Amino acid sequence: MSSRVTGNRVRKAPAERRAEIVEAAARLALTEGLECITLRRVADMLAIRNSTVGHYFPATEDLVAETFGHVAETELSTLISADNEATPTQRLAHFLSLALSAEFHDVNRLWLNARHLARYRPTLRERVIRQGDHWRERLTSLIQSGIDTDEFHTTDAEAVALKILVVIDGLSADLNADPRFPTTVQQMAVDLAETELHLAPGTLRHTP
Amino acid sequence: MSSRVTGNRVRKAPAERRAEIVEAAARLALTEGLECITLRRVADMLAIRNSTVGHYFPATEDLVAETFGHVAETELSTLISADNEATPTQRLAHFLSLALSAEFHDVNRLWLNARHLARYRPTLRERVIRQGDHWRERLTSLIQSGIDTDEFHTTDAEAVALKILVVIDGLSADLNADPRFPTTVQQMAVDLAETELHLAPGTLRHTP
């Protein structure tokens, strides 16, 4: 009758269990939000006791921070692949198209979530700042490589990267609460990038 | 010994008490965030019982939504005064300078807060959308009046308004977690407005 399989205690390697927990929390964060990461909900997903989760993360805030960091790190590598044979133009077009696509909506929403929650959780705030730096560095170096190959033209790669990220954040914040946004405005990031980098209009519009 | 003044029951006009409650909640929202609006905290601020607050707002979510709407409405009228003798250029410059000033930080943070919390609270989401429309309308009509007086030049006033608001949201979202932002990027909104409206650089930079 009861679905409870009592006594079936499974003991895993700490690193493996810890990874399991973070991954379950990540699924939760992406679908329901960071505030839904509670000891009991994560434990239920893995069919373990809440005290086991507490054993790996004595302070719940640390689990929340680590979960955000994990997702942000993973998604960044999806947005900007490090060793790619594509040209900087192609890679930037890929970045822009993916970052504002529907399938990336959950990630953008997670950033919004984390930025707000960082107000109350110092550990998370630190992670948000660190990941923000990381994203900015990666986008900056992508732009810089475009400058090196003479595809992009700007004097301050970092400022351009920052501006692009600001626009993406603003768009996803607004889209989060209100989906009725005209496509003209949704192309802001592409337009901004093309203007700032002195590219012909349309250069970044299509994915390779 | 006890600071409790028992039996001192004060009965106020419903409209007055209701306004008191919303105002106390607004103070709370601006300083500590919308999730700190609880029956007991608001009640404590007014030295009344939590059940009294519950009497006026049977669902706490309604108090949260109304509080946000109240603040957003009030602050909008600070940003854009309706019957002003100033020129559209002066009014837009005032808007931009105030919207990104330090003293407006709390309001921007409240917007971020509301946009995120709207995910869980349908009533609040409705309010966020409505207020978003309201801000956009007001900024659009300000730009339109500038077009009429031949100060601004653009074909789509609403699109420009939307873009300006997107940039402001993105900037305040990023500034919320990370205050180390270069001033070049903080001028994004001004630069964007001047470019989109075909104004000479620097036109919107100073407050009248």
Place this chain on the structure above:
DNA sequence: AGTTCTATCGGTCACTTGCCCGATAAGCGG
């Protein structure tokens, strides 16, 4: 096989939350 370490369990505790209830008293109309 025996020993040791610790991952995991099962349960508890104190706290906060929103919501609800009956009792009381303030103010108004008659």
Place this chain on the structure above:
DNA sequence: CCGCTTATCGGGCAAGTGACCGATAGAACT
């Protein structure tokens, strides 16, 4: 001055939270 409406009180309940504890059982090592 009386009676009615209802704003306000005082208290309580159930649900959910993070943190904590001692007991147990896997697994590695001798």
